[in-house]
Amino acid sequence: MSTKVLWRILVGLVLVWAFCGRALAEDDNRMIGKFDHNGPHDALSTASVYLVLKDGKAEGLPGLASGDETRFYAKVWDGLYLQVTTETGDNGVEGYMLSFSKDEDGQSPLQPKENADEPTLRELAAGDFRTDDNFSPRPLKPGPGTPEDRGVLRIIHYPGFDAEVRVLEFNIGDAELKKKPYFKSISCLVTIRETGKSKGR
Secondary structure, three states: OOHHHHHHHHHHHHHHHHHHHHHHOOOOOOOOOEEEOOOOOOOOOEEEEEEEEEOOEEOOOOEEEEOOEEEEEEEEEOOEEEEEEEEEOOOOEEEEEEEEEOOOOOOOEEOOOOOOOOOOOOEEEHHHHEOOOOOOEOOOOOOOOOOOOOOOEEEEEEOOEEEEEEEEEEEEEOOOOOOOOEEEEEEEEEEEEEOOOOOOO
16 A cells, blocks of 8 residues: 555545544533623723513513513713613513613613604614514515614713614514514624713723
8 A cells, every 4th residue: 555545545644534533522602791892002982782681581680670670780981880670461562672881780871862752763673574564574675774664773872972783684573464573582692882081981
């Protein structure tokens, strides 16, 4: 047997061993709750929170009872917390309200720059993605949503920062005519971009 043939067999065995070793390796299961986008010289902060909301729970986030609802929170940076509160209907969670506060308890809420007479972009409602009679899916428009058609991308302005909410995936139950839709699950990415240094930061 020539050296060239032996060499090929040896290389083949090494490749098979490497492939089997990878297949037998343990799974890598991690929850990435928050990640920063900042470089060492960035003057303004940017952070993202990945939310997976399912069955009235938020993966990786602490949940506290708030009356009949549940409130989840995540620290964005010092003095800024994302708050997510369930909005429960007869059959499940019909929506989630997103807000921000200066503390994890939500006792010092921050007010967005929104028109109080219009629907808020902070609410992720199952009905946002269905027609008014819940007969069929609502067509998704490109670009940021508006109070009249909130869609999968919302940009909410706050004093000192902007919050971008990008819905990535959802599963809606009771998607039938005249029924009240609810979320079985929804995942979204909330990106917070500082627009100016606030006092104390």
